[in-house]
Structures are given as structure tokens and as C-alpha cells.
Amino acid sequence: MDLDPETNTKLSIKLFTQVKNAKEIKEQLIQGEFKCSMIKPSLILDPFQIAVAANKALLNEKLTTKTVYTEILFNLSPTKNISKSLQTFGIDEKDDALLVVTLCKDTENEEADFLKQIDAVEAPIEKLSDYTDINLIKKIYKINDKESSVTPILDSIVSRIATKDFLSL
Amino acid sequence: MKNFELIKQGAEAKLYQGTYLGKPAIAKQRFAKKYRHPSLDSSLTKERITAENRALIRCKIAGIRTPAVYAVNLAENTIYMEHVLHSKTAKDLIEDYSRSNDHSRLQEFFYHIGKTVGKLHENNIIHGDLTSSNILVVSKHNPQTLENCNPSDLIIVPIDFGLSRIQSSAEDKGVDLYVLERALISTHSLAEESFEHFLSGYQAQYTNGSKEVLHKYDEIKLRGRKRVLIGI
Amino acid sequence: MVIALGFEGSANKLGIGVIKNGKVLSNCRRTYITPPGEGFLPKETAQHHRENVLIVLKEALEESQVKPEDIDVICYTKGPGMGAPLATVAVVARTVARLWNKPILGVNHCIGHIEMGRLITGANNPTVLYVSGGNTQVIAYARKKYRIFGETIDIAVGNCLDRFARVIKISNDPSPGYNIEQLAKKGSKLVQLPYCVKGMDVSFSGILSFMEEKTEQLLKEGYTPEDLCFSLQETIFAMLIETTERALAHCNSNEVLIVGGVGCNLRLQEMMGIMCNERNARLFATDERFCIDNGIMIAHAGAEMFAAGVRTKWQDSFITQRYRTDEVETVWRTD
Numbered sequence: 001m002d003l004d005p006e007t008n009t010k011l012s013i014k015l016f017t018q019v020k021n022a023k024e025i026k027e028q029l030i031q032g033e034f035k036c037s038m039i040k041p042s043l044i045l046d047p048f049q050i051a052v053a054a055n056k057a058l059l060n061e062k063l064t065t066k067t068v069y070t071e072i073l074f075n076l077s078p079t080k081n082i083s084k085s086l087q088t089f090g091i092d093e094k095d096d097a098l099l100v101v102t103l104c105k106d107t108e109n110e111e112a113d114f115l116k117q118i119d120a121v122e123a124p125i126e127k128l129s130d131y132t133d134i135n136l137i138k139k140i141y142k143i144n145d146k147e148s149s150v151t152p153i154l155d156s157i158v159s160r161i162a163t164k165d166f167l168s169l
Numbered sequence: 170m171k172n173f174e175l176i177k178q179g180a181e182a183k184l185y186q187g188t189y190l191g192k193p194a195i196a197k198q199r200f201a202k203k204y205r206h207p208s209l210d211s212s213l214t215k216e217r218i219t220a221e222n223r224a225l226i227r228c229k230i231a232g233i234r235t236p237a238v239y240a241v242n243l244a245e246n247t248i249y250m251e252h253v254l255h256s257k258t259a260k261d262l263i264e265d266y267s268r269s270n271d272h273s274r275l276q277e278f279f280y281h282i283g284k285t286v287g288k289l290h291e292n293n294i295i296h297g298d299l300t301s302s303n304i305l306v307v308s309k310h311n312p313q314t315l316e317n318c319n320p321s322d323l324i325i326v327p328i329d330f331g332l333s334r335i336q337s338s339a340e341d342k343g344v345d346l347y348v349l350e351r352a353l354i355s356t357h358s359l360a361e362e363s364f365e366h367f368l369s370g371y372q373a374q375y376t377n378g379s380k381e382v383l384h385k386y387d388e389i390k391l392r393g394r395k396r397v398l399i400g401i
Numbered sequence: 402m403v404i405a406l407g408f409e410g411s412a413n414k415l416g417i418g419v420i421k422n423g424k425v426l427s428n429c430r431r432t433y434i435t436p437p438g439e440g441f442l443p444k445e446t447a448q449h450h451r452e453n454v455l456i457v458l459k460e461a462l463e464e465s466q467v468k469p470e471d472i473d474v475i476c477y478t479k480g481p482g483m484g485a486p487l488a489t490v491a492v493v494a495r496t497v498a499r500l501w502n503k504p505i506l507g508v509n510h511c512i513g514h515i516e517m518g519r520l521i522t523g524a525n526n527p528t529v530l531y532v533s534g535g536n537t538q539v540i541a542y543a544r545k546k547y548r549i550f551g552e553t554i555d556i557a558v559g560n561c562l563d564r565f566a567r568v569i570k571i572s573n574d575p576s577p578g579y580n581i582e583q584l585a586k587k588g589s590k591l592v593q594l595p596y597c598v599k600g601m602d603v604s605f606s607g608i609l610s611f612m613e614e615k616t617e618q619l620l621k622e623g624y625t626p627e628d629l630c631f632s633l634q635e636t637i638f639a640m641l642i643e644t645t646e647r648a649l650a651h652c653n654s655n656e657v658l659i660v661g662g663v664g665c666n667l668r669l670q671e672m673m674g675i676m677c678n679e680r681n682a683r684l685f686a687t688d689e690r691f692c693i694d695n696g697i698m699i700a701h702a703g704a705e706m707f708a709a710g711v712r713t714k715w716q717d718s719f720i721t722q723r724y725r726t727d728e729v730e731t732v733w734r735t736d
Contacts, residue, residue, distance in 0.1 A: 146232035155237035348600035
């Protein structure tokens with residue numbers, strides 16, 4: 001998926017299911033061996049949600065977190081607390097499904113090698129909805145019924161992500 | 170801003186239409202006002218982008234439909250937002266009703282606008298620039314068409330929150346109503362007689378507080394009409 | 402063919418002029434100037450007008466070389482304005498109308514400014530910014546009326562300038578606004594002032610009270626009076642241009658006309674010019690002869706009304722302090 005043309009960047013999102021080695025994966029991720037974000041699918045309603053967060057990470061002149069990949073997790077989160085954001089949206093040792101988000105420049109076309117290390121089954125992204133926990137999402141983004149009765153939930157989520165810097169929540 | 174097409178040059182922003190992250194989008198770019206002192210201009214622009222973003226979200230939380238925000242590019246002073254498809258401005262709809270002499274629908278529409286503004290104020294959102302051009306409507310049931318839509322089947326989508334503030338004072342809410350009333354009357358020939366329907370919608374929605382606001386609003390109206398013109 | 406004599410005295414200017422078919426034959430004026438730090442009060446202003454009105458009338462007639470019997474209509478400012486000065490001048494207008502047995506016509510002061518501006522500049526259907534000591538309005542013509550799209554919700558822009566002049570004790574001669582304009586040219590440091598725009602409306606009372614409270618402190622901090630004049634002008638004029646632009650966009654108009662006493666400020670005209678340029682609109686403005694309150698604008702608007710058949714009954718030839726621009730039906734405009 002293309003991001004803002006100004007960023008010259010493509011976004012790729014892969015869904016892995018039946019993950020067996022989440023613990024090792026997480027450790028390697030923390031050590032910075034994987035150039036990607038790994039996200040809990042339960043908190044993602046639609047790939048567009050990640051696109052908005054990634055796009056924001058690339059457009060911002062300054063990052064709040066260490067890398068563009070942690071920035072995506074931070075942007076996804078409605079809170080400004082960095083470690084809480086990474087904890088909430090990042091993967092857990094016990095997770096059996098995860099989303100892998102990579103960015104590459106328009107000119108490059110490299111297949112990320114490290115994906116092989118994930119002991120799992122890659123599923124089509126359309127299956128994401130099987131893992132989405134809508135009630136948890138509504139809770140985390142503080143979307144009440146008054147709001148969701150008129151505004152599609154995805155719109156509520158992406159708007160919060162895009163305007164996070166301006167909100168004093 | 171590649172592949173975007175200019176659709177409107179407003180007083181302080183240019184609106185472009187295109188596709189952003191795969192969605193039909195509007196890019197609203199605030200441009201520098203060369204007549205304004207540069208430091209005044211840039212602080213106003215930042216202030217208004219912030220105000221707009223805050224109000225858009227606050228409206229959603231309050232159960233008022235507003236365009237979704239996709240990205241904010243501060244270097245370009247641009248907000249990328251949802252292109253509300255199959256919409257019409259309240260201005261055009263009021264003119265449609267007026268042309269066909271449909272007074273009852275016109276009045277009902279005013280009532281619904283009143284309810285939406287009441288909801289804004291109930292949540293302490295002062296729009297700051299309410300006009301019939303700054304309100305969009307879309308159909309509730311059949312998103313494709315607005316033809317022959319009853320006012321009760323419309324969703325009212327306020328836009329253009331650059332001058333908005335979060336403020337609980339009855340004075341500011343009263344000014345908001347006064348600004349809207351005058352904008353409506355100066356734009357639409359039938360607005361004057363229909364404005365009472367707006368006010369009843371406003372009161373019906375904003376049950377605890379509209380009384381005080383309407384009191385202020387009457388006061389503000391008098392200030393305008395009866396101002397002694399030479400101050401000493 | 403209409404020859405009209407016009408009387409204006411709604412504030413501290415007393416003006417009398419004669420117009421013949423849109424041609425200015427005379428335009429005479431006296432201004433009541435108060436000492437620095439003081440504004441003009443109704444009683445003293447009326448007294449000034451009373452003392453000068455016959456001299457100015459004589460001057461206007463002599464300069465125009467029109468004889469009383471040639472005049473078709475006597476026009477006077479009916480309002481809005483200060484009661485006592487308005488009444489003083491209206492009494493003279495009524496007297497000469499009786500004396501020469503001419504019809505009398507009461508004219509709205511704001512309409513006078515607009516019609517005079519259109520006549521002098523040739524603007525056809527402009528969005529009008531009317532800025533003076535007593536008024537701040539953004540006006541556009543629609544459906545047989547000059548409709549007020551935006552205005553001040555508290556004090557007028559000229560009033561804000563005049564009162565600031567009193568705060569820093571600037572001379573009122575020839576006018577406080579003129580002297581602020583000259584000082585502002587030498588200012589450069591911008592003080593951040595409250596900027597208050599609500600839709601097409603503006604508010605100046607917050608800026609004025611900010612200035613009244615902070616001036617002393619700002620001067621101590623190293624800002625010069627010139628900087629303060631500069632900052633005040635830059636801020637309040639930006640507000641006026643912004644609301645005018647909004648009205649312009651709203652009405653899809655491509656002409657802007659500035660009228661009223663503050664309208665002869667060249668910085669305001671320059672800023673408006675930049676805005677118009679960006680929008681491919683044309684700016685029309687006049688100089689102090691026609692911007693500042695004068696008798697000829699009353700004569701001209703009156704002549705237009707007279708030619709369109711408007712008459713004021715003798716018993717209706719009173720004055721009123723409050724008289725909205727949008728109360729007048731513009732029967733003389735055919736569009």
C-alpha cells in the first residue's frame with residue numbers, strides 16, 4: 001500500500017496466525033534485529049488504521065520514540081505514554097497471531113528475510129477481522145455508543161490517530 | 170500533494186480533492202496571508218489547525234458527525250480529511266427548498282440544524298463561524314442520493330472549525346447563534362421567518378443551558394441594533 | 402437633472418456640499434478637535450457645529466456658484482450618530498428648506514458613505530468595508546438592501562484607535578487615527594495582541610482593554626509608542642481584511658470598496674490591496690475628502706433617492722441616533 005507520495009514509501013502488512021514462537025520473536029524484536037513493527041491483531045480493525053499511523057510517523061519531522069517502527073505503535077495508541085503504548089499495541093509472549101508491518105522505499109523491493117524466523121502460518125489480510133476485538137478497541141480508544149451510532153468506528157480511530165498531537169486527552 | 174485537484178479557494182484555505190491513502194479525500198491547505206504580519210500569520214495558522222483538529226474529534230465524541238481526519242501535515246499547513254461523498258451544503262439545500270416553496274421542509278430542516286448546534290453547545294464546542302456553507306448534509310439511509318430527502322432523514326455534518334473554541338460561556342454561545350442568524354438572513358430570503366424553528370430545535374436539544382444562552386443572544390442582538398454609534 | 406445640497410454633522414465633522422448630477426460642485430468641512438487625551442462629547446460638538454454651520458453653508462454655496470433657487474432638494478443626515486450634533490445640523494437644513502421652499506430628505510449616514518464611494522471610484526457592486534469612529538461593518542448589496550454581513554460586536558475600529566490615542570496621549574489634530582498611522586510607520590516590533598474574529602464579526606474591546614492595562618508595562622519593557630501603534634494597526638487591520646475576505650468569498654464578489662474615516666489609512670488600503678490581488682478582485686478606495694464624513698456624500702445619496710422618487714414628509718424630518726444600514730430600501734438601485 002502506498003503512503004503519502006511525499007514519503008516515497010510503501011507499507012506492507014502481513015498477518016501471521018498459529019504463531020508458535022512469539023516469545024523468541026519478541027526478544028529478537030526488542031534487540032532490534034527485525035526492522036518492522038509487530039502489532040496485536042486484536043486491536044486493529046482495518047489495515048487503514050495502520051496506514052494512518054505509519055503515514056503519520058513518516059510525515060512528522062521528529063519522532064517521539066526511537067525508531068519509525070516503534071513510532072507506529074506509539075501513533076496507534078491514544079495515550080502519550082510511550083511504554084504503555086508499546087505494551088498495549090505490541091505483541092505478547094503468548095500471542096498466537098500477529099501483524100508484521102514493514103516500510104520500504106518506492107525504489108527498493110526487498111523481501112524481508114527475517115519473516116522466515118516466524119514459526120507461523122501466513123494468512124490473507126482479509127482474515128484480520130477474525131482476530132479483531134471490537135469491544136476492546138472501543139474501550140482503548142474511548143469510543144462510546146453515542147459516537148459509534150453516527151460515526152463509523154474506523155473513522156473515529158483514524159481521526160484520533162491523525163490528530164493525536166493536538167488532543168489533550 | 171500529488172494528484173489533487175483544486176476545487177475551492179476559500180478565504181483562508183484552498184480545498185483540493187483527490188485520493189489519500191486510498192480513500193477519497195479533501196486536502197485543506199491554509200495558505201499564508203501576505204497582508205498579515207508574518208509572525209502574526211503563522212501563529213494564527215497554527216492556532217486554527219489545532220482548533221480545527223480538536224473540534225473535529227470533540228464533535229465525534231459528542232455524537233456529531235464530522236469528516237474523518239487522515240493526516241495533518243504541519244510543514245504544509247494541510248489537513249487531509251474524508252471527502253464526505255454525496256453531500257450537499259445546507260446553503261444549497263435551503264435554496265432548493267426555497268425555490269420549490271417548500272416551507273414545511275425548510276422549517277423542519279432549520280429545526281434539525283438547531284438540534285445539531287444545540288448539541289455542539291451542549292458539549293461546549295463554539296464553532297466560531299457558523300454559516301449555511303459550513304454545514305453539510307448527507308442522507309441517513311440511502312447514502313447515494315439526497316433527492317427528495319426529508320430533513321429527518323439527513324445527517325448534519327458541521328465543517329470548518331478553524332475559528333472554534335472549547336468554551337462554556339453563554340456569551341460565546343450567544344455570539345455563535347448571532348453569527349449564524351445573520352449569515353442565514355443575509356444569504357437566504359426565507360431564513361428570517363424560519364429562524365424560530367432553528368431556535369426551537371436548539372432548545373429541544375440543549376435542555377439545560379439554552380435558556381441562559383438565548384437570554385444572552387437577545388442581549389447581543391440588542392447590542393447590535395441599539396448600539397450607540399459614537400463611543401465616548 | 403438634480404442639484405442637491407447636503408448637510409452632515411453626525412459626529413465631530415461638520416460638512417456641507419453641493420452636487421449636480423454626480424458632479425461635486427463644493428465640499429466644505431470643519432472638524433471639532435479636542436485636546437490630547439480627550440474625546441469629543443455631544444454638547445461641545447453640537448456647539449462647534451452651531452458656531453460654524455452658517456459659515457460653512459455660505460462657503461459651500463459660494464464655491465458651488467449655485468443659487469438657492471436652483472437647488473432641487475435639501476438633504477441632511479438623519480442618523481446614525483450623536484443626537485445633539487445631528488439635531489443641530491438638521492435644524493439648519495429644515496430652516497433653509499422652509500426658507501427656500503424646497504423639499505427635504507433625511508439620509509442614512511452609512512448609505513451616504515457607500516453611494517459616495519461608488520460614485521467617486523466607479524465600483525459597481527462592491528463588498529463594502531465601512532470603518533469609522535462609530536461604525537465597523539462589512540456590507541454587501543442583495544435583494545434591494547445593503548445587508549450587513551459582518552460588524553463589530555462591541556466598539557468601532559475608529560473608536561478603538563481614538564481611545565488608544567488617548568492612552569498614549571497622541572494629538573487629536575488632524576485626527577488621532579492619522580497620527581497613529583504616522584507613528585506606526587516607524588514601528589517594527591510586533592506585540593502579540595488579542596485577535597478576535599467570530600465568523601464575519603470582529604471585536605475590539607478586548608484589544609483596547611489589553612492596551613489600556615499593558616501600555617505602561619510594554620513601554621517599560623522597551624517597546625516604543627511607535628511599536629505599539631504598529632502592532633495595533635497590524636492586528637486590527639488584519640482582522641478587518643480577514644472578515645472582508647470572508648464576505649467576499651461568501652458573496653462571490655470581485656470588488657472591494659473601503660469607506661469611512663479609517664478607510665483613508667494607507668496601510669489598511671495597502672493590506673486590502675494585497676488581499677484583493679490574491680483573489681483577483683479590485684480594490685476601490687477614496688482619499689480623505691470623501692472617506693472622512695462630509696456633506697457631499699449626503700447630497701449625493703439624497704440626490705439618488707430624490708431622482709428615484711423618495712420623499713421625506715415634513716413631520717418625518719427628524720433625526721435618530723440608531724439607524725441601521727439595512728433598514729433602508731435601495732429603490733434607486735435597479736439591480
